[in-house]
Amino acid sequence: MSTSVVSPGASSGGAPIRSLEAPGPRIGEKIIKAVLWATATLSILVTTGIVISLLLPSIGFFQQVSIWEFLTGTIWAPAFANPSYGVLPIVVGTLTVVFFAILIAVPVGLASAIYLSEYASKRVRKTIKPILEVLEGLPTVAIGLFAFNVLTPLIRELTPFLPWTGPFSIGVAGITVGLLIIPLVASVSDDAMRSVPASLREGAYAMGATKFEVAIKVVVPAAISGIIAAFVLGISRAIGETMVVLLVAGAGNPVLSFDPTKGTQTMTAYIGSTATGDISQGTITYDSIFAVGALLFLMTLAMNVLAMRLVKKYREVYD
Amino acid sequence: MADEPDYSSRVALPPRTRVAVGGAREVTESLFTSGDRKKKIQGTIFLGLLLFGLSIALISIAAMITWAFVAGGPRLNTNLFTNVPSVVTPENAGYRTAILGTLYVIGGVIVLIVPLGVGAAIYLEQFANPANKFNRFVDLNIQNLAGVPSIVFGILGLAFIVRGPLSLGFVAAAGSLTLALLVLPTVILASREAIRAVPSSIRDGSLALGATVWQAVWRQVLPAALPGILTGVILAVSRAIGEAAPLLLVGAVTFVTFNPSFFEGGYSTLPTMIYSYAKRPQEELQVLAAAGVVVMLVLLIMINSVAIYLRNRFERTW
Amino acid sequence: MSETTTPSTALPEISVSADKVTSVDTEPKNTFELRNVNVFYGDMLAVKDVSMAIPHNQITAFIGPSGCGKSTLLRSLNRMNDLIPGARVEGDVLYHGMNMYGPKVDPVQVRTVIGMVFQKPNPFPKSIYDNVAFGPRLQGRNGNLDDVVEEALRGAALWDEVKDRLKDNAYGMSGGQQQRLCIARAIAVQPDVILMDEPCSALDPVSTGRIEDLMVELKKTYTIVIVTHNMQQAARVADRTAFFTVLANDETGSRTGVLVEYAATTKIFSKPDDERTENYVSGRFG
Numbered sequence: 001m002s003t004s005v006v007s008p009g010a011s012s013g014g015a016p017i018r019s020l021e022a023p024g025p026r027i028g029e030k031i032i033k034a035v036l037w038a039t040a041t042l043s044i045l046v047t048t049g050i051v052i053s054l055l056l057p058s059i060g061f062f063q064q065v066s067i068w069e070f071l072t073g074t075i076w077a078p079a080f081a082n083p084s085y086g087v088l089p090i091v092v093g094t095l096t097v098v099f100f101a102i103l104i105a106v107p108v109g110l111a112s113a114i115y116l117s118e119y120a121s122k123r124v125r126k127t128i129k130p131i132l133e134v135l136e137g138l139p140t141v142a143i144g145l146f147a148f149n150v151l152t153p154l155i156r157e158l159t160p161f162l163p164w165t166g167p168f169s170i171g172v173a174g175i176t177v178g179l180l181i182i183p184l185v186a187s188v189s190d191d192a193m194r195s196v197p198a199s200l201r202e203g204a205y206a207m208g209a210t211k212f213e214v215a216i217k218v219v220v221p222a223a224i225s226g227i228i229a230a231f232v233l234g235i236s237r238a239i240g241e242t243m244v245v246l247l248v249a250g251a252g253n254p255v256l257s258f259d260p261t262k263g264t265q266t267m268t269a270y271i272g273s274t275a276t277g278d279i280s281q282g283t284i285t286y287d288s289i290f291a292v293g294a295l296l297f298l299m300t301l302a303m304n305v306l307a308m309r310l311v312k313k314y315r316e317v318y319d
Numbered sequence: 320m321a322d323e324p325d326y327s328s329r330v331a332l333p334p335r336t337r338v339a340v341g342g343a344r345e346v347t348e349s350l351f352t353s354g355d356r357k358k359k360i361q362g363t364i365f366l367g368l369l370l371f372g373l374s375i376a377l378i379s380i381a382a383m384i385t386w387a388f389v390a391g392g393p394r395l396n397t398n399l400f401t402n403v404p405s406v407v408t409p410e411n412a413g414y415r416t417a418i419l420g421t422l423y424v425i426g427g428v429i430v431l432i433v434p435l436g437v438g439a440a441i442y443l444e445q446f447a448n449p450a451n452k453f454n455r456f457v458d459l460n461i462q463n464l465a466g467v468p469s470i471v472f473g474i475l476g477l478a479f480i481v482r483g484p485l486s487l488g489f490v491a492a493a494g495s496l497t498l499a500l501l502v503l504p505t506v507i508l509a510s511r512e513a514i515r516a517v518p519s520s521i522r523d524g525s526l527a528l529g530a531t532v533w534q535a536v537w538r539q540v541l542p543a544a545l546p547g548i549l550t551g552v553i554l555a556v557s558r559a560i561g562e563a564a565p566l567l568l569v570g571a572v573t574f575v576t577f578n579p580s581f582f583e584g585g586y587s588t589l590p591t592m593i594y595s596y597a598k599r600p601q602e603e604l605q606v607l608a609a610a611g612v613v614v615m616l617v618l619l620i621m622i623n624s625v626a627i628y629l630r631n632r633f634e635r636t637w
Numbered sequence: 638m639s640e641t642t643t644p645s646t647a648l649p650e651i652s653v654s655a656d657k658v659t660s661v662d663t664e665p666k667n668t669f670e671l672r673n674v675n676v677f678y679g680d681m682l683a684v685k686d687v688s689m690a691i692p693h694n695q696i697t698a699f700i701g702p703s704g705c706g707k708s709t710l711l712r713s714l715n716r717m718n719d720l721i722p723g724a725r726v727e728g729d730v731l732y733h734g735m736n737m738y739g740p741k742v743d744p745v746q747v748r749t750v751i752g753m754v755f756q757k758p759n760p761f762p763k764s765i766y767d768n769v770a771f772g773p774r775l776q777g778r779n780g781n782l783d784d785v786v787e788e789a790l791r792g793a794a795l796w797d798e799v800k801d802r803l804k805d806n807a808y809g810m811s812g813g814q815q816q817r818l819c820i821a822r823a824i825a826v827q828p829d830v831i832l833m834d835e836p837c838s839a840l841d842p843v844s845t846g847r848i849e850d851l852m853v854e855l856k857k858t859y860t861i862v863i864v865t866h867n868m869q870q871a872a873r874v875a876d877r878t879a880f881f882t883v884l885a886n887d888e889t890g891s892r893t894g895v896l897v898e899y900a901a902t903t904k905i906f907s908k909p910d911d912e913r914t915e916n917y918v919s920g921r922f923g
Binding site: 047049135141236246304 | 366373563568572
């Protein structure tokens, strides 16, 4: 019947008995598995590379500037004849961006998510989701240019009572970043709300609750950890945004100020504008890029880990 | 019904469910205390708010595209593609070398991320034991990397690729490698999702016929996951095309007047060139920057349309 | 039947059997012999202490309430459980006297000898032809497979229905046809045994009847082991029937399957020895 090793037992049973051993050593399979393993493990090398590339120059930096001076100093002037390395001005710049971004993205993103998850028909979802994805995929340099040329004059026009000065504004940069992260906040919240079991909704509907009540009192509370995760991811993205800030808030000298109408630098803008210029390796200014980068990395890492925890929390309940 | 004890006190509910159950109860109870009419108005107002939010997002997109066409209009001609960058004669400057630079850099990105990203996704979805600590660590690590700001990858590129161990210098290959590492986690996560969407019965069916795991993957799972993987790769590539921040650190900011090469000489890309023009004070260069935005947007809309088409064309309900 | 030579023929026959025969006095007519088999998922004991012999060229049915471990045990007969992380088998599972969990045994090779049909029809999203040709192609047969495909489809009583549309996608077939395609696909590999895990549970009564007829036909060539939750099905087709039940431990929440009784089907359904079997087959339980 088939080609195989015939064992002594076969003669009495009448059927040939086939070997259960591998026909070959399957070396190809082993090599492929090893190669695939290596590609998966590459990501660990990338992380290690990031940590090392941030850490080594940072160590050099902190041998000359104390960590305390770095974290609490209020003057950031690395390129001056009399340099000062207090990171607070650019941290405040970053936080201002985050504040305005959240102010825009949280209500709009959440509202969009509730609409998509609870109200929109399947067809509407299928149309709107790709559009939001396009917005998410827009190059930030394009958005930054648009904001500088259109949004900034528009906002100035609408708020003549504010003390606008130069062409740059950290507040407008924040609002623009907010627009940028709406799709992110919307789609992560939408996922969280859609993973709320239909039985919970049906239970409330069966008792005559309206759509609005189901959305606000059942679905949003049930999906709250996922929704918060969406906000946290949005914050993380806002912290890391570079091009919009460079274009809209300018790359002028950072001054410790909470005034959103002034231009200033953020951590990312400092890195972006300084690394583009001609600074030689080994100088303290060069190393300061990496020290700021390390701080930026730690801040976004903390946000991402928090978001992952939150997402895990709702997944554990419903999946 | 009145005899029924409170459901939430009868069973041990996890905290999140308790909130939901409590919410469900609250809604129900409120029904017996207030009028229907008010609820209906509330719902309508809420829907209006949601639509308003959504329209802000959509209007932003439309406004941006309109602005780019209007502001860049005067320069939307073939010179844009054939002329080289210049600050001396801005009215004649173009994007030729930057477009070529983008093609070089993105070509390199595609060559790198497809095998690396899909390979890692296959390993994690089809070979790795998810209970294994190392594999869980790899998984977490990839998710974390996906959230690292792009400019940090620029720092990595500067320290490890331009200088340091690889020392490629400020060349297109360095930009390629930097962007590839940036989008790699996205490609891995998207490919994993596509592979996971193939029902396990396909894999089991292959294995039960005497396929090795790799044969099952290569001949059945991967072909079925291909449209999804392709969509993920395209979306990741479109992100890479628009990315400027990390490239600022790895050299893509020079005004190159000669066609770039992959491993030597300066290079520039479309988004970094737009940024370089926009930073200059000349009015003509501002127009040129806007025209560059149009080129980039058209390119991206085309690429995204392919992804959307693929997704709708091959969407399979198992 | 003409065939290409597989590498296994080159192996000296004596070394193959000498390595694997752990017991010389195996009933030659038994395809499988299980001795004190335990199946674990991690720390959980899913099936406990099963000993039984599964005869050659007969249909053996595993019946019992859900959670009794009958599918788990079935999947340990072609090492499909290996694919579940943390799953492991203790005790001896002998196939023609060879220890199936021996160190030299290759699970991939095992599955070419012991085929499987699943609960839900799972054709590949390809043509009918490619579905059937998949197994032979895996074994390196890349030439014209028309004869192999036709023979397998005839063996699964499907040829007349599909011979004019072999290039059509298998997803266009009815559920019953899909399941017979899966059987044809398994036959094309020329196995010795076909394991069937509730093969009719997703099918209508007419399709179920056709598959049952097919099983009776197939047992002339193959040994068949079937898991079913349909007692009438077991009574109709099986030569021997094993009844399993589940022991639930309320303290730990664990559920463990045990073999209650294993005998000729007529005996199980007419005068079983165990009261639990009687209760189950008469519908008083489960």
